Amino acid sequence: MAAPAETEAAEAAELSRVLGRLLPGLEADSKMGRRRALEALQRTLEEVVPPGADPTAFQGPWARLLLPRLLRLLADPAEGCRALAAHLLDLGLRRTARPCDALPRLLPALAARLARPEPARPPPEPCEELRLALVQLLNLAVGLGGAALAPHLDDAVRALRGALLDPFAAVRRESCECASALARATPEHFHMQSESLIGPLMQTISHQHWKVRVAVIEATGTVIQFGNGKSVDDVLSHFAQRLFDDVPQVRQAVTSVVGGWLLSLRDRYSFFHKLIPLLLSSFNDEIPEIRQLATSLWEKIGLQWQEENEADLKDKLDFALAPPPHYPQQESRPGLGCRELVFRNLSKVLPAICRDITDWVVGTRVKSAQLLPVLLLHAEDHTTQHLEIILRTLQQACADEEKAVVSSCMKSAELIGTFVSPEVFLKLILSMLKKAPSSSSLLVLASVIRGCPRDALQPHLKVIAMELAQAHICQASENSLYLEHLLLCVQALVSTCQEDCSAASLQLMEVLLTIIAVSGATGLGDKAQETMNALASVENVPSSQDLYRKHMGPLLERLTASHSDWTVHSVELLQFSVIVTQSGPAVGEALQHVVPTLRACLQPAKDPHMRLKLFSVLSSVLLRPKDTIDSQGQFHGYLEMVLKDILAPNLQWRAGRTAAAIRTAAVSCLWALTSSDILSATQMQEVREAVMPQVLATLEEDTQTTRLISCRVLNTFLKTAGDTMDPDKLIKIYPELLKRLDDVSNEVRLTAASTLVTWLQCVQSSEGRAYYQSSIQYLYRELLVHLDDPERTIQDAVLEVLKEGSVLFPDLLVRETEAVIHKHRSATYCEQLLQHMQAAAAAQ
Structure with missing residues (x-):
């Protein structure tokens, strides 16, 4: 055992001797001298201590001779010397046997060069490449030191706080990686320092470089995972903003980190209601990979929560209910754990979402509106408990100028129709319509009806139709958007209830008549006519004219009851005009309503503009009497009334342009009547004797059209007189x-010459x-x-x-x-x- 120790000691002594010759150069007064000494030292180390050499022999000279001097050189005035010193420190840490021994001196030195004395002042190290090298050195120390870093966390965090706000993007990215490594290396102690990193991280999360933003998000995820969970509240708003990021990688990073917290955060249950909306917001991301990631994470979260709460969910697991009837075909039903998580947190989540749907920022409104149907799809029939606030929000949001917001709200309303009983949602929606009819309320009603199952809606069909037909709703506005949404309600009822609509056919006709009448000759009127044809189709009648025949009596009775109060702006007048001109042969069956109403409204004392409108209506049906007013051959019974009470009084001369226009309209009706083939010779003689003096007088009119038509009428009179x-x-x-x-x-x-020939x-x-x-x-x-x-x-x-x-x-x-x-x-x-x-x- 002594031989290796002796060899090691000899190697260390030799290395100390070699290094000793170079060390005085590090103290030279000139920067070139110090630099040459550092370069020589670098060459020596690379030769004497190559990679793979025994680190034990190097430990002593490194800790005793090199480390203190190199740390002092980190503050050298010469940038080149500082760079070589940082490089040699990196080389030494990698070669030494016990890098942890260097931490007590290394970390304070790094903190001194990276930490800012004051937030507004620059870091002590002015060179950005050198700051990057120092952060890389710190990262290396964290990687090599591991748990030994715990006593030095203050210095490491102080250095990172400065580096995270560095002007150089690469330094920030490296700092984020270092923060994550530090959190993982000291899990038992890091929570004491983690909060101090959140501020710098959040200041960096909106950096202009997307790679920095991704690094910050990932680092924040790790820092909070191994640190203090309370910091979640400090980062939520910043993460929510990153969901609007234009770069998909940033949004994907948020999705991944939030999903990881929901799976692994120690006190995640406290933050479910705050984190779930962030993750579910990615369900509508434009990038399929992000949507897939969010879906996959959510399924894992639901399963994990289900397993953790298996005892609580025992009954629901043992007696699993089938999906609700008419579940949206394009949607797959979330698992029980996912549904329960949303349901149990919905009361905490909804207020914020409902507030954000009406936010002044467009992006916030769009994201919130997209999130709401995702939540409702999970909540299913539990939506009923929160219906009032949801409907109130949808009513506001459906008036939004942003189409994406309105589209998502319509989807939410359809889900309400699917999951909530019509008795419940109709009570609230119809109440809103009664208080203040609006286009947005009608759009919500139309969407709810579209989502509602036919068998559930059928008992309430007539109530809905009767409410829509009320004057305070169907005549509340002439605004095209209001009428369009009113039409959507009828279309939704017809498409959903099909043949059941026959029970409310009259009321639906009244609504469609109002839309056609008020919209005039526009595309909306054409759509309403198409809807009327669809209504006829579900009632198994050939065309809309058959619907008119079915309901002509009740329609005209209701309308004509108020004819004494009509003006040109009266909706009833417009409806009457539509019925007379579009009902075809059916109008010939209701002359007892039509002609007396025309007589009453075409008296000279009535509103002249209304008379012009009605003369136009009368003229249009007289041009094709067999298909309209004389379809039943009954018009002759009303001929005298038409001549003496309608045409003759209006052909009398009166001063004014409006009066002249009325005479033109009246003589046009007379021309339509006399040129048709419904009058016998006797009837023609009756017409001639009744209005000949007035026709001769209209030959002197200032209006060319009147003179021309009068000549033609006179020609017809002469031809039939013989x-x-x-x-x-x-x-x-x-x-x-x-x-x-x-x-x-x-x-x-x-024309006058031609008439003279006849004369x-x-x-x-x-x-x-x-x-x-x-x-x-x-x-x-x-x-x-x-x-x-x-x-x-x-x-x-x-x-x-x-x-x-x-x-x-x-x-x-x-x-x-x-x-x-x-x-x-x-x-x-x-x-x-x-x-x-x-x-x-x-x-x-």
Whole structure:
């Protein structure tokens, strides 16, 4: 045994002698001298103490000769000397037999170079590469020292607190690794110092380099795991912010650390309600790997908790209940432990989530809204206990401008419909709607209905439909978003309840009518019409017009009861218009409601804008009467009412542009009526006698459209009159038509010419032709003036009128033509007329 000891002593003596020659150089005054001595020392050590050499012989010279001098050189004025000293310390620690012996002197020296005297002041070591080397040296000491570091924790932590806030990113990363190693190396003592590292770590957690952020998160996980669990409260908000990090690796680090705490933290049960939301937030991460990691960790946590609480869960394990009926198909049911963990902590978690869903920061609202359906999926029917706060939150959040928030809230509402009894959620939601109808409340209701099973919802279908049909809900707003969400409620009922909807068909029709009426000619109106078709489909009727036929009576009775109070803005007026124009043949079965309502609302004393709206409605159905107002052949019974009480009063002249527009609308209705094929000859005569004076008066209107339509109506009257019209009344017509040949509109002039042709045909069929001679002579003269019109189309039209009239008194027309032919700019048309009459005379 003496021989190895002697050999070791001899080696140590030789090494001391070799090193002794170099040590005086370390005390040289010049930095170059000290540097050369350090370089020589480095070469000597690498030669004399190569890797793998016996460390025992090196222990003595290292501890006695080298360590104190090298530690002093860490404060050398020359940066190169300090760097070589740090390198030699690293080399010495790795070669020595008992590196722990160096800790009492090494750690204070490192702390002196790394720790900041004051937070605002820089560290004593100015070179960032050297600070990195010193932290690496500290990390090496921790790795080699192990539990022996316990007495020196103060110095190690002091050095790390400074290094964790170092401006150099690499120093911070190395410091994080060192902090983790220190926690693992001294588990029995580290908890006394761990809290002092949390502050610097949290100051570094938002560093611009993502690798530093990851290192801080991982180091924090280890520091708290082996340190004081109370520090969890200090880091939670910082970890929550990192879940919004743009770099996936950072979010993955948070997920991994939080999952590790939930599995291994000593007092984790105290922090379940704080840590579970952080882990479950990663269920909706955009990166599949992070979602998978969170899911895997959560399953392990649930199983571990289930095993730890097996006695408490014995009944639930022995008599496991099947998943709730209609469980969302796209979701897999969490294990019992996971569900119980959420359920037992839900009352602590929900208030914070509900607060964050309405936070002013968009990202916070999105994350919180995404987390809520995850929690509800775990809570299942236990959601009922917290329903009021959840629904109140969803109502606020569904008004959010951020689509992601609204989408997640709709998913939460659907889960409420799946897991909670309709009796419970309807009581709360309908109460909210009664107090203050809003688009967000309707969206929540629509989503809940979508998630609710059909058999559970069926008993409540009519109550929901009746509430939606109430005026204070379905007529509460004309805002497009409100109407869209109202429509979503109806769509949800139709898609969920299918054939059961027949029990509430009338109420659903009323809601859809309101949406179509208020939205007007928009895409929303088209969607409402599609929903009406879907309602017809589930009721097994061919189309929505059959639904109108089914409910026409009750719908019109309810609407027309208030017609005396209607204005152009009344929703009932808009609904009435929709029913009349879109119900097709069904309107012909309800004339007893429709026509009296039109008569009452189209009186001259009523709101003029409302009258314009209703005339448009009346005109549209009169254009296709067989398919609408006369589908049952009953319209003739109301003809007199339409003529005398509706059209005639509104054709009377009154001052003002609005009154003129109403006369245009009225004469348009008259044109639609007379041009249809529903009037017999007797009925046409009745119409003609009732409104002829007013039509002649409207030929003088300022509005071109009115004059044009009046000419057409007059033409129709004349065509159907034949020889039945009284001569005195017939003679009164042509002067009004002659005036229209001077109209500013060529279209009116051409129509007037065409009507004159018809008028002349009536005269030809009259027996007392001579009675008209003086009038015809006057007509010839006026027409010959227009035969010289600058417009060729007018000349052609007037020529046709004269040709038609030449049959009556040809000799008279020849004389009148020859008297003016020389006055015309061109005799062509007069010659054509004379040639026509000569040919006609020759043919006789």
